[in-house]
Amino acid sequence: MIFINPKIDWAFKKIFGSSESKDILISFLNALVYDGIPTIKDLEIINPNLPPALQGLKDTYLDVKAKLLDGTIVIIEMQVLNVESFGKRVLYNAAKTYAFQLESGEGYRMLKPVIALTITDFKLFAKSDSLVSRFIYKEKTTNFEYTDNNIELVFVELPKFTKELAQLETIADKWIYFMKYARSLTEVPETMDSIPAIHKAFEIANQANLSREEREEIEKREMFVYDQQGAISLGKAEGKQEEKLEIARKLLALLDNETISQTTGISVDEVQNLRETND
Structure with missing residues (x-):
């Protein structure tokens, strides 16, 4: 099982x-x-x-x-x-x-x-x-x-x-x-x-x-959590502002501004600036 x-x-x-x-x-x-x-x-x-x-x-x-x-x-x-x-x-x-x-x-x-x-x-x-x-x-x-x-x-x-x-x-x-x-x-x-x-x-x-749809849904969510855990671990290990910004750029397509801010430690305004720059 x-x-x-x-x-x-x-x-x-x-x-x-x-x-x-x-x-x-x-x-x-x-x-x-x-x-x-x-x-x-x-x-x-x-x-x-x-x-x-x-x-x-x-x-x-x-x-x-x-x-x-x-x-x-x-x-x-x-x-x-x-x-x-x-x-x-x-x-x-x-x-x-x-x-x-x-x-x-x-x-x-x-x-x-x-x-x-x-x-x-x-x-x-x-x-x-x-x-x-x-x-x-x-x-x-x-x-x-x-x-x-x-x-x-x-x-x-x-x-x-x-x-x-x-x-x-x-x-x-x-x-x-x-x-x-x-x-x-x-x-x-x-x-x-x-x-x-x-x-x-x-x-x-x-x-x-x-159902197959339910299994697929939970697999997506589990992978999503693993990705965030990896991002948090990387952010804590690196610590430098530029490296935090790079991590935030990679998360722009996945997360909202507040979650990226919580994950990386940079401000919501900085995340929004990154989003506008990358548009």
């Missing part, structure tokens, strides 16, 4: 955000957000449609949203590229989701909590060895929690997960192993197959169950 890579945006949405994924997402969130405690009994996946074919392959991230029975909104995102200001973007998306709940005339009492769960394919917090990090508002000196702690950021850094298959103990271990290694597996591990939600996730991820 060959499994699609759940770290790629299209595959991530297919596995966790499609109309058939409710039980998968409940298990996934209970494992990673609630430490394996079956807190979530039901949820609604918001906008369960898969993203359309990319126009120029410019999308670099995509999230899944769900509303829990108590109204809590959960944003789940898989991020493979460590782009500039990524942490700010996560906070912005969570704050925007929180603020945009209210319709005109509604009071603040109607606001429900927002949890942003972000899985990264890179080390985001280099000074911490924690695989899972959780952030809420606290008083700076005494560390007591804010009265209405309605925005929580949860991060899972895949490179910090080092357990082998035989070492998997919790359901969180098994979901993280699935995220990190599914693409390289040729069969479903027996210890993971016994969990219905993970079994179903592997079924959806099985390339044999996809």
